[in-house]
Amino acid sequence: MKTILEKGIIFYQGKFQELDKLVIEKGKITEVVLASAKAKKGKPAPAPKKKSETSANVINCSDRYILPGFIDAHTHISLEEEGVGYYDADYNESFGLATPQVRAFDALKMRDKAFNDALHGGVTTAMITPGSANPIGGQCCIVKMVGNVAEAAVVKESSGMKFAFGENPKRVYGEQKKFPSTRMGTAAVIREWLMKAQDYLKRKKTKEFKEREIKLEAMLPLIEGKIQARAHAHMADDIITAYRIAQEFNLDMVFDHCTEGHLIAKELGKWKARAVVGPTFSSRCKPELRNKTFETVEILMDEGCVVALTTDHPVIPIEGLSVAAAMCVRHGLDEERAIKAITENPAIILGLDKRLGKLEVGYDADVVVWDGHPLDVRSKTEAVFVDGNKVI
Amino acid sequence: MSIIFNNVRIPMSGTFFPGQKVLVEKGKVASVGSMIRKNVEKVIECEQKYLIPGLIDAHSHLGLFESTVPVDDINEPYADITPHLRPLDGVKMRDRAMEDARRAGISTCMVCPGSERPISGLCSILKTNGNSADVGLIVEQAGVLMSFGEQVKATAKKSEKSYVTRMGVSALIRETLMKAQDYYSLKQSKKMVKDREIDMEALIPLIKGEVPMRACAHRAEDIMAAVRIAEEFKLKLVIEYGTEAHLLASLLAEKKIPVVLGPTLVPRFRYELNEKTFESAKILMDAGVEVAFTCDYPGLPIETLRVAAAMAIQYGLEEKRALAAITEVPASILGVDARLGKIKKGMDGDLALFSGHPLDIRSRLEALVVDGDLFVFSNDLKIESGN
Numbered sequence: 001m002k003t004i005l006e007k008g009i010i011f012y013q014g015k016f017q018e019l020d021k022l023v024i025e026k027g028k029i030t031e032v033v034l035a036s037a038k039a040k041k042g043k044p045a046p047a048p049k050k051k052s053e054t055s056a057n058v059i060n061c062s063d064r065y066i067l068p069g070f071i072d073a074h075t076h077i078s079l080e081e082e083g084v085g086y087y088d089a090d091y092n093e094s095f096g097l098a099t100p101q102v103r104a105f106d107a108l109k110m111r112d113k114a115f116n117d118a119l120h121g122g123v124t125t126a127m128i129t130p131g132s133a134n135p136i137g138g139q140c141c142i143v144k145m146v147g148n149v150a151e152a153a154v155v156k157e158s159s160g161m162k163f164a165f166g167e168n169p170k171r172v173y174g175e176q177k178k179f180p181s182t183r184m185g186t187a188a189v190i191r192e193w194l195m196k197a198q199d200y201l202k203r204k205k206t207k208e209f210k211e212r213e214i215k216l217e218a219m220l221p222l223i224e225g226k227i228q229a230r231a232h233a234h235m236a237d238d239i240i241t242a243y244r245i246a247q248e249f250n251l252d253m254v255f256d257h258c259t260e261g262h263l264i265a266k267e268l269g270k271w272k273a274r275a276v277v278g279p280t281f282s283s284r285c286k287p288e289l290r291n292k293t294f295e296t297v298e299i300l301m302d303e304g305c306v307v308a309l310t311t312d313h314p315v316i317p318i319e320g321l322s323v324a325a326a327m328c329v330r331h332g333l334d335e336e337r338a339i340k341a342i343t344e345n346p347a348i349i350l351g352l353d354k355r356l357g358k359l360e361v362g363y364d365a366d367v368v369v370w371d372g373h374p375l376d377v378r379s380k381t382e383a384v385f386v387d388g389n390k391v392i
Numbered sequence: 393m394s395i396i397f398n399n400v401r402i403p404m405s406g407t408f409f410p411g412q413k414v415l416v417e418k419g420k421v422a423s424v425g426s427m428i429r430k431n432v433e434k435v436i437e438c439e440q441k442y443l444i445p446g447l448i449d450a451h452s453h454l455g456l457f458e459s460t461v462p463v464d465d466i467n468e469p470y471a472d473i474t475p476h477l478r479p480l481d482g483v484k485m486r487d488r489a490m491e492d493a494r495r496a497g498i499s500t501c502m503v504c505p506g507s508e509r510p511i512s513g514l515c516s517i518l519k520t521n522g523n524s525a526d527v528g529l530i531v532e533q534a535g536v537l538m539s540f541g542e543q544v545k546a547t548a549k550k551s552e553k554s555y556v557t558r559m560g561v562s563a564l565i566r567e568t569l570m571k572a573q574d575y576y577s578l579k580q581s582k583k584m585v586k587d588r589e590i591d592m593e594a595l596i597p598l599i600k601g602e603v604p605m606r607a608c609a610h611r612a613e614d615i616m617a618a619v620r621i622a623e624e625f626k627l628k629l630v631i632e633y634g635t636e637a638h639l640l641a642s643l644l645a646e647k648k649i650p651v652v653l654g655p656t657l658v659p660r661f662r663y664e665l666n667e668k669t670f671e672s673a674k675i676l677m678d679a680g681v682e683v684a685f686t687c688d689y690p691g692l693p694i695e696t697l698r699v700a701a702a703m704a705i706q707y708g709l710e711e712k713r714a715l716a717a718i719t720e721v722p723a724s725i726l727g728v729d730a731r732l733g734k735i736k737k738g739m740d741g742d743l744a745l746f747s748g749h750p751l752d753i754r755s756r757l758e759a760l761v762v763d764g765d766l767f768v769f770s771n772d773l774k775i776e777s778g779n
Contacts, residue, residue: 188476
């Protein structure tokens, strides 16, 4: 069955425009007609109604804002189910040091209230990653915010390998009286495993190869460039260390958090870096956050970086994603780019820009109808479609 | 940027020669003399002030200890052998100490991990004008840091994991070097496909004699342990700290082993510092040992490098040799004397302009040039834009 959204204001091709109609069919967007386009054509002769069209579900969206579902490209949704606490803390294998074999997808809890919160915040897709205690934390996944089982929500089971730089790993292992307790040590652990993986790949092609090793098997897609490296790095120097390693091992790297990115904006621009910035709404609770500012996003975008915003849920609740975008506007970013930072840009960063992040023909029908401007914190989501199904 | 220093004193054959001009172009010293005529971007009228090569500290942890942050990136107390640690991965170029170093006239530092573990990592040479560690880098692999004596023992005891005697530490180092030798010869034989081992890979340049073993040792016995091991494995050797090195002066001279001496301006808070004296430098140099001063930042503030040289003068060292020990000699010990440590055509444009004699502690640094980047620290300095 078709769903047709009529009238309203759509965020289309990078700006807000008057909509005539948007058609959703079989989970995809099949037609978008702007009011301006229709006006130009003049009134076409009324086409004879087809049978199928009579069964369309038409929703009048006058005065409403119609946006792509937001995307948070870095969260820990449901790895620690909200309101449960320790027994459910599945963030970090913090005794494992390098745990590339660990998959966030295997620890999703689909009845976590956060999924519903996400939909109410207009968020329809999220990347979910293991935590940042280990130099190599494990595999990230990308899911939509619906479904009873993880398989029903999946976009990508394994989309990236999580690496952590800076204070977290050295604190976690230093407190356990184990290596590493310096930034150099963290980098050494990461290099060691990347070297092992490179050599394992070579050895696997020879006759000497016998038994598989689960950790190194997990690293292969990364080494082969099939999945991304996701680098948790706050301080400028940590970002540069991550980049150095990415260059050494030819990794496809995305910078997560990127708190001091604005201090090395020129370099990041030169590298055409992709950065997932946030959670900027947190406090400066550790030294590496001391230079945190909502201006980072604009500064990096001006240098040509692809920048997305993140809540890092549960650090900031997932509903705060559009609020973070609004805060960037308050600090000088233009509205359009603020919205791109939670739609198109995260889609590009996650490698899903052919199906997510825009309301265009052929894209997934992840559509959110807001009763007011989406960056006005008072606005509510009136209707949310995920893959064409109305879920709110 | 091109800069000319007009009417300046520069060190020449043991004294300061007045009325000179120094031209810096494209990051290098382009010309030195009294007759330079050239259109440049900045003309600095120096009024007979003192221009010396940018100072060099051949042993520091600059940027690995972050000012005011209680947790540092210097030591790995829970791993004994980590030759593969790279300072680049831990240095914070925006730390206040970098600015402190520039204000002290220091343009180059050797940065290494700490000396609490037997083999703690690579030594890298950085300049202080970088905005990321890679930008300031001159040589990444300039040595492997190893340590002997009390501190290694103390950390081993605290971490409850490791060898706690001097014999144990030496045994562990020998074991690792043996492995590295065998790893290297196996690798050369190409007989089998073998996964690389990251720690062994880091030791290959040492085994091949391309870079020195930088051995932290205070007591004569600990220095001798390093000398013995270096000879057994045919390694180049540099002694760091060398508190009792003056007791072995003739032996070190004969074996041509340089000493990076210091930090001397500390109290004798450990037994191994008992023989500490400011006369060390003179005794060693008189015997023919190459000596460079270090303040082992953050062992001492980085600003005290000049003070270390001045203190040695107080204890009998000639000015000329004291100045060389924070310029030419560290450049030579670090193996970068072809480009650092002297004011000479073709060498790096690293220069420090002082209001008075650079080893008079009352003199202030007015300007520093690193790779041609100009940092000005005095409002009175006459800088004009050239034509």
